[in-house]
Amino acid sequence: MKVSVKHVKKEKPLNLKHYINWFEIPAYNFERAVSFYNQIYNIAMEVTELNGYSMAFFPAKGGIGGAVVTGEGCTPNTTGPLLYLNGGKDLSVVLNRIEEAGGIVIMNKTLINDAVGHFALFMDTEGNRLALHSKN
Structure with a gap:
């Protein structure tokens, strides 16, 4: 099967450092999900309410930020885009804390290649399928 991809060259291409600038991890049970991420990362997420949504923010020091979120339309899932957490x-x-915190390790630490590093897959307490990545 041949796939045709259209390239637009009329405008200057975007020169982005990152293609992700924010992420949200949906939760059914907000307190349980926040506890899970606090435990696996050994952090204390800041929690707030915003327009009917509960949000717990991952501490980001000038990098890409994100939050655990619950509210209308926030549905955990095992399909769709796969988010690789640092x-x-x-x-x-972090992987060694997953099961103790209530999650499930789906794939243990696996080498991609020496240049890219390693990854692992897990399911959080809410049923979201996520990944971890590190150079070592």
């Missing part, structure tokens, strides 16, 4: 220097540290 596993730090070695994702094993």
Whole structure:
């Protein structure tokens, strides 16, 4: 099967450093989800209410930010885009906390290649399928 991809060259292409600038992880049980991410990352997320949504923010020091969110239309799922969370220097540290925090490890730490690093897949307490990535 041949796929045709149209390239638009009339305008200057966007020169983006990152193609992701914000992410939200949906939750059915907000408190349980916040506790899960606090535990696996050893953090204390800041929680707020905004227009009928509960949000807990991942602490981001000038990088890409995100939040655990619950409210209308926030439905956890195992299909759709796969979000790779930062596993730090070695994702094993975070991965080893997944099951104790109530999640499920789907795929253990796996080498992609030496240049790219490693990844692992897990399911959080809300049923979201996510990944971890690290160079080591």
